[in-house]
Amino acid sequence: MDFSRVVRVWYDINKRDLPWRSTKDPYQIWLSEIMLQQTRVEQGLPYYLKFTERFPTVFDLANASEEEILKLWQGLGYYSRARNLHTTAKKVAFDLNGIFPDNYKELKELKGIGDYTASAIASICFDRPTPVVDGNVYRVFSRYFGIDIPINSTKGIQYFKKLAEQLIDVENPGEYNQAVMEFGARQCKPKSPNCDVCPLQHSCVAYSENRIVELPVKLKKGKVKQRYFNYLIVTDNQKTLLQQRTKKDIWQNLYEFPLVESSEEINIEKLKEHRVFLDLTEGASYDLTLYNEEAKVHKLSHQHIHTRFWIVTLHKKMKTGIERKDVPDYPVPVLIANFVEDFGF
Known part of the structure; x- marks a missing residue:
């Protein structure tokens, strides 16, 4: 043929x-x-x-x-x-x-x-x-x-x-x-x-030869890396913070909320002690709540991103940042875009 x-x-x-x-x-x-x-x-x-x-x-x-x-x-x-x-x-x-x-x-x-x-x-x-x-x-x-x-x-x-x-x-x-x-x-x-x-x-x-299911043959991929992302949605109810991912990693040059990456899932006390969190709050009083108790797992080809969003509401006006209403205008990873829509920015 x-x-x-x-x-x-x-x-x-x-x-x-x-x-x-x-x-x-x-x-x-x-x-x-x-x-x-x-x-x-x-x-x-x-x-x-x-x-x-x-x-x-x-x-x-x-x-x-x-x-x-x-x-x-x-x-x-x-x-x-x-x-x-x-x-x-x-x-x-x-x-x-x-x-x-x-x-x-x-x-x-x-x-x-x-x-x-x-x-x-x-x-x-x-x-x-x-x-x-x-x-x-x-x-x-x-x-x-x-x-x-x-x-x-x-x-x-x-x-x-x-x-x-x-x-x-x-x-x-x-x-x-x-x-x-x-x-x-x-x-x-x-x-x-x-x-x-x-x-x-x-x-x-x-x-x-009844081999449809077994063909084509593909070598198995290596072990999938597990990463734990804790996003800090810092806000005074008018403004919030976004930062650009500039390192050679996933989502390079896209924007995201301030990030605490950990080797495993962390609790609220560990988060409060983290340098990134302390730098963002600068000794101000705040309310801290976890938006999603169960981590959202974003699956990429060689890694799974376990993501939790923490809402940090400051009791003072933010000197820097962007207007909350402007957040949807920025290019972000899809898991951030889904959160932005759910949260109502």
Whole structure:
């Protein structure tokens, strides 16, 4: 069976009507590919529409402030993508006169553009025969050919890339790449794939050997790190405090309330003794209450953030800080955004 032809025929009939599929503009393709990394289409589409409306060209994005970009990105996660997006926009706009490179090698030199994104842009926009290999493609290849090499191992990455190079339709590389990714997303899904109506069913190794569930194979991740965040919502009922996360850590350059990070969950007495708390209260009288007795657990790929919010109401007017009503204007992590909405800022 001609794998590439069958997948393309399926794609012609079943592809979703998505805005970036009606263009070969590298700016729009680049935006969509960066946003859809580790993100479902249903979640990424509203962000794509917001960005293309606010920043219709790479020059508009390049001239925006990082803070505005992070605010629009809020809730999409993996915020380094947004920072890299801004860096590359400025590079293309100011150094390359707004023109994206037309080949894999030069595209891959841009900040935030790796093998997958460079391949996608080069093939879709410039008809270069560069195959894409993402999670969907790994799954389709692994099941169809019965490959049990771990997809996140060095050997697996090299093996699947070579296989993709052999299978790509050199006459229509962009359409083929989109077809195989869409096939994995909608037909050969991670759970409950539609095997009964799959056009590849009769030649699929995983189907014939009843190995659908066990493929693809993935090496287990390392131990998940547990972190304990205690946010201090310091207020005089008019103002409050926000600070920017500037260190190279999660949520870099986003804003948050003053933070006490601990190695385990701490009680109110321990919190009162902490240097951060003492510096914020400066000997003033206050009321201290715990907003959520049960910690909210925010799960990231390699760490779980156990978060509690402490309300510190000062009995004096704050000399510094921001108006409470202005808090929603700042780009913040989604767990902070949820608290801000619940608390009623």
